[in-house]
Amino acid sequence: MISFEMPESIHKTRVLMETVAENMMRPMARYFDENEHEIPWDYINFMHQAMAQMGGSAITTQEDEKKERKGPRLGFQNLTFLVEMLSWGDTGIYLCTPGGGLGAAAVQAAGTAEHKKRFLARHQGEKPTFDAMALTESHAGSGMPAEVRTTAVRDGDEWILNGEKIFVTAGNKALVDSDGFVVIWATIDPSAGRAGVRPVVVEAGTPGCTVTKMEHKLGIRASDTVSILLQDCRVPFENLMGDPEVKEKKTEGAKGVHLTFDATRPIVAASAMGVARAALETIKQMLEEQGIEIRYGLPRSRLTNIEREIIDMETKLQATWLLTIKSMWMADERKENTIEASMCKFLAGDVVVDITQRAVELMGPLGYTRDYLLEKWFRDAKINDLYEGTGQINRLIVARRILDYSRHELS
Amino acid sequence: MYSFEPTEEQRMLMEAIERYAKNDLREAAHDADETGELPGDLIEKGWEMGVLQASIPEEYGGFGERSAVTGVLAAETMGWGDLAGALAAMLPATYAMPILLGGTEKQKTELIPPVIEAEWKPFTTAFIEPVYDFYPGEMGTTAEKKGDGYELNGEKAYVIFADKAPSILVYAALNGQTQAFIVPAGAEGFVIGEREKLMGIGGLPCYRVRLNNLQLPLEARLGGEEGFDFVPVLASAQVAIAALAVGVSRAALDYALPYAKEREVWGVPIAQRQSIAFMLVEMAAEIEANRLLVWEAAWMLDQGKDVSKEAYLAFTGTTDMAMMVTDRAVQVLGGHGFIREHPVELWMRNGRGFSTFTGMAMV
Numbered sequence: 001m002i003s004f005e006m007p008e009s010i011h012k013t014r015v016l017m018e019t020v021a022e023n024m025m026r027p028m029a030r031y032f033d034e035n036e037h038e039i040p041w042d043y044i045n046f047m048h049q050a051m052a053q054m055g056g057s058a059i060t061t062q063e064d065e066k067k068e069r070k071g072p073r074l075g076f077q078n079l080t081f082l083v084e085m086l087s088w089g090d091t092g093i094y095l096c097t098p099g100g101g102l103g104a105a106a107v108q109a110a111g112t113a114e115h116k117k118r119f120l121a122r123h124q125g126e127k128p129t130f131d132a133m134a135l136t137e138s139h140a141g142s143g144m145p146a147e148v149r150t151t152a153v154r155d156g157d158e159w160i161l162n163g164e165k166i167f168v169t170a171g172n173k174a175l176v177d178s179d180g181f182v183v184i185w186a187t188i189d190p191s192a193g194r195a196g197v198r199p200v201v202v203e204a205g206t207p208g209c210t211v212t213k214m215e216h217k218l219g220i221r222a223s224d225t226v227s228i229l230l231q232d233c234r235v236p237f238e239n240l241m242g243d244p245e246v247k248e249k250k251t252e253g254a255k256g257v258h259l260t261f262d263a264t265r266p267i268v269a270a271s272a273m274g275v276a277r278a279a280l281e282t283i284k285q286m287l288e289e290q291g292i293e294i295r296y297g298l299p300r301s302r303l304t305n306i307e308r309e310i311i312d313m314e315t316k317l318q319a320t321w322l323l324t325i326k327s328m329w330m331a332d333e334r335k336e337n338t339i340e341a342s343m344c345k346f347l348a349g350d351v352v353v354d355i356t357q358r359a360v361e362l363m364g365p366l367g368y369t370r371d372y373l374l375e376k377w378f379r380d381a382k383i384n385d386l387y388e389g390t391g392q393i394n395r396l397i398v399a400r401r402i403l404d405y406s407r408h409e410l411s
Numbered sequence: 412m413y414s415f416e417p418t419e420e421q422r423m424l425m426e427a428i429e430r431y432a433k434n435d436l437r438e439a440a441h442d443a444d445e446t447g448e449l450p451g452d453l454i455e456k457g458w459e460m461g462v463l464q465a466s467i468p469e470e471y472g473g474f475g476e477r478s479a480v481t482g483v484l485a486a487e488t489m490g491w492g493d494l495a496g497a498l499a500a501m502l503p504a505t506y507a508m509p510i511l512l513g514g515t516e517k518q519k520t521e522l523i524p525p526v527i528e529a530e531w532k533p534f535t536t537a538f539i540e541p542v543y544d545f546y547p548g549e550m551g552t553t554a555e556k557k558g559d560g561y562e563l564n565g566e567k568a569y570v571i572f573a574d575k576a577p578s579i580l581v582y583a584a585l586n587g588q589t590q591a592f593i594v595p596a597g598a599e600g601f602v603i604g605e606r607e608k609l610m611g612i613g614g615l616p617c618y619r620v621r622l623n624n625l626q627l628p629l630e631a632r633l634g635g636e637e638g639f640d641f642v643p644v645l646a647s648a649q650v651a652i653a654a655l656a657v658g659v660s661r662a663a664l665d666y667a668l669p670y671a672k673e674r675e676v677w678g679v680p681i682a683q684r685q686s687i688a689f690m691l692v693e694m695a696a697e698i699e700a701n702r703l704l705v706w707e708a709a710w711m712l713d714q715g716k717d718v719s720k721e722a723y724l725a726f727t728g729t730t731d732m733a734m735m736v737t738d739r740a741v742q743v744l745g746g747h748g749f750i751r752e753h754p755v756e757l758w759m760r761n762g763r764g765f766s767t768f769t770g771m772a773m774v
């Protein structure tokens with residue numbers, strides 16, 4: 001039965017996260033924007049404790065498939081609301097949340113039960129830990145995973161990794177600031193294209209794995225984005241997830257990538273929605289303080305321009321948000337959600353950029369000044385249309401699905 | 412819990428309506444638009460799908476319970492078939508539903524069964540007015556209490572089947588509040604004018620109506636002396652139009668997409684060009700997202716929540732979307748899209764109308 005009733009448990013998550021977002025993240029948001037590469041430890045430690053109290057890692061959706069469940073699965077939906085609210089607080093700081101980032105998502109999607117236990121257990125430890133996922137290389141981002149050049153060569157019961165990854169979110173926190181890990185996408189057979197690509201876990205402290213650069217960015221400055229150099233970096237044989245051999249070169253070897261993204265793209269959409277909501281709520285409040293009330297229900301011919309813009313933004317935000325929820329509901333229901341995941345991702349990328357830039361425009365000098373967060377949200381917004389597949393790449397994914405085309409027919 | 416899955420019952424109903432939309436509505440659409448007339452048996456068949464009947468409780472002649480969610484699912488599917496035919500088949504709901512929602516017990520027991528228990532009859536509504544900034548919250552048509560009755564004055568537009576309607580629900584401002592009045596056919600002062608000549612929905616006969624000192628008894632007011640709450644009625648009207656807009660948009664996408672795979676330029680299907688493929692993708696995504704605005708508003712209506720804002724946003728979102736999607740469908744077909752042999756230009760004409768159509772359908 002079609003229903004939009006928010007489950008009680010999600011409601012609780014939201015209330016809790018709203019407190020954190022409002023009282024903790026918002027007040028420190030400007031500071032960490034202006035002091036790039038400083039780490040918001042207060043937030044990190046708080047979240048680590050809070051999540052331990054909430055029973056495990058709230059930021060991932062670890063669920064034992066065999067364990068009996070009371071009621072429907074809500075893990076992905078819960079995460080969606082959590083991320084939306086934390087990003088409403090601050091996206092950059094949200095990206096510093098310990099205990100389960102993109103690396104964990106990759107382990108969830110591609111790893112065995114043993115992998116999950118070995119690599120994810122650390123997040124429940126005493127100290128906060130981080131993980132990251134490194135797919136992008138300097139010569140190719142959108143071209144991934146087909147164009148992975150980082151190699152994994154087997155040597156007895158070890159893999160030797162060589163190559164360089166760029167733009168790794170939280171890479172420094174995973175490898176340098178904590179006992180975390182990075183999932184490196186490497187090829188075990190460069191002649192096999194995407195069929196040869198595998199996720200390999202590299203733990204902090206592994207010799208031959210070094211962080212070589214920290215980027216300076218337009219926005220989300222609280223989040224570190226790093227380059228990782230792999231020089232004869234040896235990891236145990238079991239750290240490679242998936243088949244250690246390439247059986248058929250034509251098959252989709254890098255299935256884990258796709259599965260990971262079906263789960264993480266809606267998360268990016270949710271994050272975008274949080275920023276968009278922050279900007280929209282803020283300008284509505286600023287207008288209200290000027291005595292301007294939005295008169296919903298009027299025909300456009302009777303609306304002021306400001307009213308029309310706000311109503312338009314609100315409509316787009318809500319439609320995209322509902323599609324985001326739907327795609328994660330599908331994930332919880334174990335329905336294939338590739339189309340919806342990519343759709344909500346590119347819509348959210350468009351909507352958040354549109355809303356935040358309009359918010360700056362509408363507020364004029366108050367929008368452009370660093371006295372308020374509006375200009376910062378505008379800078380933070382853009383990343384949502386870039387990482388986890390650009391808007392174009394997500395359109396391509398949907399296009400191939402709805403047109404029933406292979407990547408050779410449409411690229 | 413969130414859920415995006417219709418019930419088994421709803422699914423079965425939609426399957427039946429889908430067949431009707433495909434085999435009947437769609438088949439009749441082109442000729443109806445050209446000739447200005449919908450086949451009578453087409454409308455009757457749509458009526459027999461029983462969507463309205465299933466929304467009316469037994470005591471008023473129906474066999475179910477009002478569900479706006481079922482209503483929007485049905486409206487989308489019918490709209491996919493053909494908008495003019497859908498509006499005709501759904502027409503009695505614009506009369507019966509406000510009575511169900513806002514009528515006195517007496518009005519409900521007297522007025523609803525004759526609509527529900529018979530074959531389709533054009534019980535209709537006079538809602539829209541011929542001004543550029545028409546706003547349902549401030550009707551230009553007035554109702555004034557005079558002696559032991561009301562007097563109505565004003566002009567209405569787009570009154571569907573006004574010439575054949577047994578009874579008409581007329582909206583007017585009473586002391587500045589939008590209220591509704593039941594007007595029997597042939598009432599003195601209810602002057603049916605010319606048939607409207609519209610850009611789209613050509614098969615649907617719509618009329619101008621003048622209300623010249625129309626005298627009505629006190630009982631004619633919907634909800635009796637207290638009147639009725641216009642807010643949920645307006646919301647129902649907005650989500651109905653929104654759902655139809657989703658249907659028309661989906662029709663346009665469903666036509667343009669296979670066409671783009673067939674049509675070759677320089678030996679390559681145009682769908683293999685990103686500029687075409689991405690248009691189709693954006694059309695599909697907007698449909699998916701905006702449909703959920705409609706579902707959410709309908710669900711809130713069924714929950715008895717105040718839905719005025721959500722219904723308005725659903726209406727705004729879907730009407731913009733319908734214009735974007737139907738325009739692009741024509742673009743995908745190129746010059747062929749401009750030719751009336753293909754249905755996309757009709758959908759584009761209909762698509763432009765949604766922002767004006769509030770009041771012409773209800774769920």
Ligand SMILES: Cc1cc2nc3c(=O)[nH]c(=O)nc-3n(C[C@H](O)[C@H](O)[C@H](O)COP(=O)(O)OP(=O)(O)OC[C@H]3O[C@@H](n4cnc5c(N)ncnc54)[C@H](O)[C@@H]3O)c2cc1C
Binds near residue numbers: 102387388392393
């Ligand atoms: C702050 C930040 C954090 C990041 N975090 C991570 C991370 O944690 N892990 C990770 O692996 N990567 C990460 N990335 C990398 C990110 O995913 C890539 O930047 C992104 O996928 C785009 O790749 P690119 O930068 O190489 O752009 P390119 O692939 O060079 O694309 C350039 C432009 O061409 C367009 N384009 C490319 N191919 C096509 C096509 N076939 N059709 C149409 N248009 C096309 C793109 O949409 C884009 O507009 C991060 C990036 C940033 C900026």
